[in-house]
Amino acid sequence: MELTPARLPRWILVLAAVGGLFVVLPLVAMALRVDWVHFVPLVTSESARAALLLSLRTSISATMLCVVFGVPMALVLARTSFRGQRILRSLVLLPLVLPPVVGGIALLYTFGRRGLLGGTLEALGVDIAFSTTAVVLSQAFVALPFLVLSLEGALRTVGTRYEAVGATLGATRWTVLRRITLPLVLPALISGAVLSFARALGEFGATLTFAGSLQGTTRTLPLEIYLQRETDPDAAVALSLILVVVAIAVVGAAHRVRPLGSLAPARPVAPALRRAVDTH
Amino acid sequence: MGRMRFRTRGQRLLLLPAALIAALGISACGADETAGSADTTAHSGGGSITVFAAASLKEPFTALADQFEDAHPGTDLTLNFAGSSDLATQLVEGAPADVLASADESTMERVRGADLLDGEPVTFATNILQLAVPPDNTAGIASLADAARPGVKTVVCAAQVPCGAAAARLQEAADVDLAPVSEESSVTDVLGKISSGEADAGLVYVTDVRAAGETVLGIAVPEAADVVNTYPVAALAGSQDPGTARDFVDFVVGDDGRAVLEAAGFGAP
Structure with a gap:
C-alpha cells in the first residue's frame, strides 16, 4: 500500500523539500560558477585527460577486484552462519564510514614499503609505493563494502527456497550457484558493481595518503581537481562538473537496473529455476 | 520475515546517501x-x-x-x-x-x-627548502644530486603550490633535475611520505623538518639560500x-x- 503525498503531514513535505534543496543547491551553485566559454579547453587539457583516463582505468580495475572478492564475501555472509559473523560483517562494512584518509594510513601501514606486508612484497619483487596499483588498492578498499552490502541484502531477500529445490533435483553446489543464485541476484550484483565503480571514481583521501600524486600514474581526477584548485579554480570547477555528470549517469544507470530502494528481484524467479532444472 | 524486511529497509536508507557521498567523492579535509x-x-x-x-x-x-x-x-x-x-x-x-x-x-x-x-x-x-630523508636514510642521500639518482624515490610539492614552485626554482639554481615519484599538494603530504619511509627523500621547508622532530632527518642544500620564500x-x-x-x-x-x-x-x- 502506498501513501499519496496528500496524506502526509504538511511539515514532512517542507522538511523533505529543505533536505532535497540541501543536496541539489550546492550542485546548482557549482554549475553556475562554470566558465562555459573555456569549458572545453579546461576539461581537455593534457593533465585533465590524463587524470580522467587514469580514473576510468583504475576504477574499472578496482570494480573488478570488488566483484572477484565481494561476491564470495556476500555469499558467505548471506548463506552461512558462524560465530562472530555479525562482528565480521560490521568490520567488512567499516570502510563505508571510515574517513578515507584513515583508510589510506591503514593501507600504508599494510602495503607500504615499511608496512606489515612490505618486506614480503619486496621479497616477491613487488613495489607498490607510488604506483597505479596503490591507487587501485585504495579504491577497492573503499568501494568493496558497496558491493557486499548491495549483494548480501539481495541474497537474503530472495531466500534459499529455489536453491533448496534445485539441490533436491540433483544440482551440484556450483550449478545451484551458477544457475539459480547468481541469476536471481544479477540486478543487485550489477547495481552494486556500478556503485562500487562510482565510489572508486570519487576516491580521494586514501589515494592521496597512500599512493601519492603524479600525472598519469597516480593523479586521478579528484586529486587533479584538488590540485588545480590551488591555481586555476575555473579548471577545478569544470572538472568537478564532469565528475558530477559521470556520478549522476552512474547512479542513474544503477537505478535503472534495480531501483536502489527495492531489493526484490527485478525478474521473475520461475525461468531461472526452470533453466536450472532443465540442465539436469 | 518481518525482522529481515526491517533490516533491508535500513540498508535501503543507507544506500542512497552513501551513493551520493560516493558519487561526489571528494571528502572534506x-x-x-x-x-x-x-x-x-x-x-x-x-x-x-x-x-x-x-x-x-x-x-x-x-x-x-x-x-x-x-x-x-x-x-x-x-x-x-x-x-x-x-x-x-x-x-x-x-x-x-x-x-x-x-x-x-x-x-x-x-x-x-x-x-x-x-x-x-x-x-x-x-623560509628556505631542505632535503628531508627518513631517519635511517636507507638510500644514503647526502645531496640534492643523490635525490636525483635513478631508483631513488623522491617526493616534492606540485608546482601549483608555493613549496612546489620553490622546489622548481631550487632545482634550477642547483642544476639538478629531480624525477619525483609524486608531486603532493602540501608539505604535510611530502613529510608524511618520508616519515613513513614510503619515499627516500623529499623537499620541504627547513621549519617543517624542525617541527617534524625525530621523524625525519634534514639535509641542507647550499643553493636553497638563493630560493627564499x-x-x-x-x-x-x-x-x-x-x-x-x-x-x-x-x-x-x-x-x-x-x-x-x-x-x-x-x-x-
Whole structure:
C-alpha cells in the first residue's frame, strides 16, 4: 500500500523539500560558477585527460577486484552462519564510514614499503609505493563494502527456497550457484558493481595518503581537481562538473537496473529455476 | 520475515546517501573543518579577532597568540591554519577574518587584488627548502644530486603550490633535475611520505623538518639560500576590530614575533 503525498503531514513535505534543496543547491551553485566559454579547453587539457583516463582505468580495475572478492564475501555472509559473523560483517562494512584518509594510513601501514606486508612484497619483487596499483588498492578498499552490502541484502531477500529445490533435483553446489543464485541476484550484483565503480571514481583521501600524486600514474581526477584548485579554480570547477555528470549517469544507470530502494528481484524467479532444472 | 524486511529497509536508507557521498567523492579535509569553526566566531568586538595563517606557521603562531593574549588582557584570538591558497579562497569568498599571514607573496597579492587588505602587507619571516630523508636514510642521500639518482624515490610539492614552485626554482639554481615519484599538494603530504619511509627523500621547508622532530632527518642544500620564500602579514579591511588586528600585526613583526619565529627555524625578513 502506498501513501499519496496528500496524506502526509504538511511539515514532512517542507522538511523533505529543505533536505532535497540541501543536496541539489550546492550542485546548482557549482554549475553556475562554470566558465562555459573555456569549458572545453579546461576539461581537455593534457593533465585533465590524463587524470580522467587514469580514473576510468583504475576504477574499472578496482570494480573488478570488488566483484572477484565481494561476491564470495556476500555469499558467505548471506548463506552461512558462524560465530562472530555479525562482528565480521560490521568490520567488512567499516570502510563505508571510515574517513578515507584513515583508510589510506591503514593501507600504508599494510602495503607500504615499511608496512606489515612490505618486506614480503619486496621479497616477491613487488613495489607498490607510488604506483597505479596503490591507487587501485585504495579504491577497492573503499568501494568493496558497496558491493557486499548491495549483494548480501539481495541474497537474503530472495531466500534459499529455489536453491533448496534445485539441490533436491540433483544440482551440484556450483550449478545451484551458477544457475539459480547468481541469476536471481544479477540486478543487485550489477547495481552494486556500478556503485562500487562510482565510489572508486570519487576516491580521494586514501589515494592521496597512500599512493601519492603524479600525472598519469597516480593523479586521478579528484586529486587533479584538488590540485588545480590551488591555481586555476575555473579548471577545478569544470572538472568537478564532469565528475558530477559521470556520478549522476552512474547512479542513474544503477537505478535503472534495480531501483536502489527495492531489493526484490527485478525478474521473475520461475525461468531461472526452470533453466536450472532443465540442465539436469 | 518481518525482522529481515526491517533490516533491508535500513540498508535501503543507507544506500542512497552513501551513493551520493560516493558519487561526489571528494571528502572534506581537516583544513576546511578548521575554517568552518573559524567562520562561526562572532566578532563581538572587545579585542576578539580571527587570524588566518599559513599551515607552516602553526607552531609559532599558536605560541604568539598566547603571548599576545597575555600581553593584552581581554583579547581573544581565534587561529585558522590552512594552505595559503585555501585561506585566500576562503577570504575572497567572504570568510570573516581580521589578519592574514601567508606563506608566499602571490597569495597575499590575490587578497590585495580583491581589495580586502587594510594597509600594506609586511614581510615578517623567510623560509628556505631542505632535503628531508627518513631517519635511517636507507638510500644514503647526502645531496640534492643523490635525490636525483635513478631508483631513488623522491617526493616534492606540485608546482601549483608555493613549496612546489620553490622546489622548481631550487632545482634550477642547483642544476639538478629531480624525477619525483609524486608531486603532493602540501608539505604535510611530502613529510608524511618520508616519515613513513614510503619515499627516500623529499623537499620541504627547513621549519617543517624542525617541527617534524625525530621523524625525519634534514639535509641542507647550499643553493636553497638563493630560493627564499617570504611570509607577508596584513590586517584585513573587513575587520570588526581594526585596532586589535593592527596590534597583532605589529606584535608579529616586532621583537616578540621575531624571537618565536626564529626559534621555529624561520629566517629574518
